[in-house]
Amino acid sequence: MITVTQALSLVLENRIFPDTETVDLAEAGGRVLAAPVLADRDFPPYHRVTMDGIALRAAALEKTRSFPIENIQAAGMPASRLSNPLHCIEVMTGAVLPGNTDTVIPYEQCDRTAGVAVLKAGAAVSPFQYIHQQGTDAGRGDVLLEKDRKITSAMVGVMASAGMTRVSVYRLPAVAVCSTGDELIPPGAQPAPHQIRASNSRMLAAALQTEGIRAELFHLSDNKTEMKASLASLLENFQVILFSGAVSKGRYDHLPALLQEAGVKKIFHGVAQKPGKPFFFGTLGDRCHLFGFPGNPVSTYTCYQLFFKPWLYRSLHCSSEKQVARLAEEFIFKPDLTCHLLVNLSHEQGMLTARPCRNSGSGDLTALARGDALMSLPAERSSFHAGEFFEVTML
Numbered sequence: 001m002i003t004v005t006q007a008l009s010l011v012l013e014n015r016i017f018p019d020t021e022t023v024d025l026a027e028a029g030g031r032v033l034a035a036p037v038l039a040d041r042d043f044p045p046y047h048r049v050t051m052d053g054i055a056l057r058a059a060a061l062e063k064t065r066s067f068p069i070e071n072i073q074a075a076g077m078p079a080s081r082l083s084n085p086l087h088c089i090e091v092m093t094g095a096v097l098p099g100n101t102d103t104v105i106p107y108e109q110c111d112r113t114a115g116v117a118v119l120k121a122g123a124a125v126s127p128f129q130y131i132h133q134q135g136t137d138a139g140r141g142d143v144l145l146e147k148d149r150k151i152t153s154a155m156v157g158v159m160a161s162a163g164m165t166r167v168s169v170y171r172l173p174a175v176a177v178c179s180t181g182d183e184l185i186p187p188g189a190q191p192a193p194h195q196i197r198a199s200n201s202r203m204l205a206a207a208l209q210t211e212g213i214r215a216e217l218f219h220l221s222d223n224k225t226e227m228k229a230s231l232a233s234l235l236e237n238f239q240v241i242l243f244s245g246a247v248s249k250g251r252y253d254h255l256p257a258l259l260q261e262a263g264v265k266k267i268f269h270g271v272a273q274k275p276g277k278p279f280f281f282g283t284l285g286d287r288c289h290l291f292g293f294p295g296n297p298v299s300t301y302t303c304y305q306l307f308f309k310p311w312l313y314r315s316l317h318c319s320s321e322k323q324v325a326r327l328a329e330e331f332i333f334k335p336d337l338t339c340h341l342l343v344n345l346s347h348e349q350g351m352l353t354a355r356p357c358r359n360s361g362s363g364d365l366t367a368l369a370r371g372d373a374l375m376s377l378p379a380e381r382s383s384f385h386a387g388e389f390f391e392v393t394m395l
């Protein structure tokens with residue numbers, strides 16, 4: 001059995017190198033940007049008025065506090081120009097600053113009567129106040145967004161303002177999610193007493209959906225001949241296959257052997273961790289990457305989070321951030337395995353703090369929905385003390 005660290009580096013070494021494609025801006029959220037986004041014009045593109053009020057020349061204040069209003073400059077109107085330096089133009093937020101003016105005084109600081117604006121006593125005036133100056137956010141041609149970033153809603157906004165309607169992103173792999181086991185029935189069916197509902201495949205599909213991947217779901221029978229036939233077709237049609245179950249020592253755990261018979265190279269089978277010990281990972285050349293997650297629901301999900309997700313992010317050129325949290329209470333774990341402890345997180349004394357979450361083991365799917373994160377406790381130790389910091393993976 002290999003360590004968690006060794007397993008993770010083997011998984012990451014076997015990343016894929018996806019092509020790029022262009023998608024509509026409306027579909028780009030959550031995808032990874034494959035090319036930098038440049039400013040097609042200055043940001044803002046003109047001196048933008050930031051308060052409703054009047055625009056005038058600041059130097060005019062040495063001569064007068066009373067300004068005849070020449071006209072109104074609203075947002076969306078082409079720039080006008082102040083003809084008399086002792087006059088003003090009414091301006092609205094978002095308008096282009098009129099030519100021959102250099103300051104804005106909000107309505108609250110002046111009185112307007114009979115077409116004349118008079119500054120109130122104490123109205124503060126300095127050049128370029130309440131003006132968002134052209135090009136101060138970014139200049140034309142500047143990089144607004146670096147490539148290899150996961151596209152957030154703010155980034156969608158930036159791209160829209162740079163005039164983009166299509167975005168270059170890394171192509172997502174075609175993923176199949178396969179449950180295994182004759183005890184499983186679809187969630188909509190009525191289970192007999194000896195049956196359970198297939199939850200893992202739905203859980204994995206939901207996790208993939210948050211990455212923008214619409215996986216296809218399959219179910220493999222425990223029957224060796226049937227499983228073999230299904231695998232042949234899956235290996236033909238998918239770049240990535242996530243299996244859950246059929247990877248431990250049982251008489252019907254045919255998956256690792258059948259995959260290898262079908263030409264899959266075993267990269268590893270078995271990781272010194274709990275949960276998720278019988279985890280299998282293999283490749284079929286560059287054509288297909290296979291993750292055989294152990295069937296217990298918490299094991300499946302743990303392996304997805306700790307190995308598949310970093311693999312996906314590395315393949316898509318972006319990184320998944322690691323965090324540490326403070327263990328709130330003593331925890332003992334004797335086996336010589338990395339323990340991925342299900343925890344609840346809170347902020348205590350300004351520190352991210354983790355408390356073990358009640359659960360009854362890797363078959364306890366209900367606990368997974370109560371937990372916030374997995375805290376990885378190193379295999380070399382068996383007692384972990386309150387106040388120590390360890391890495392956490394958010395769920």
Ligand SMILES: Nc1nc2c(c(=O)[nH]1)N[C@H]1C(S)=C(S)[C@@H](COP(=O)(O)OP(=O)(O)OC[C@H]3O[C@@H](n4cnc5c(N)ncnc54)[C@H](O)[C@@H]3O)O[C@H]1N2
Pocket residue numbers: 179180181183184196197198199200201244245246247248249250253275276277278293294295296297299362363
């Ligand atoms: N003799 C040994 N037995 C087991 C070992 C071992 O080392 N020696 N390892 C144990 C560990 S650890 C795990 S984890 C499990 C994993 O076994 P499999 O990957 O072969 O998974 P299954 O036996 O098919 O299923 C385990 C468990 O999970 C339920 N399951 C499976 N798929 C789903 C699904 N899609 N949705 C909901 N629940 C699912 C299944 O019904 C079983 O209860 O092996 C231990 N045994």
Ligand code: MOO
Pocket residue numbers: 273274275276277278294296299362363
């Ligand atoms: O490792 Mo198994 O994944 O404990 O339940």
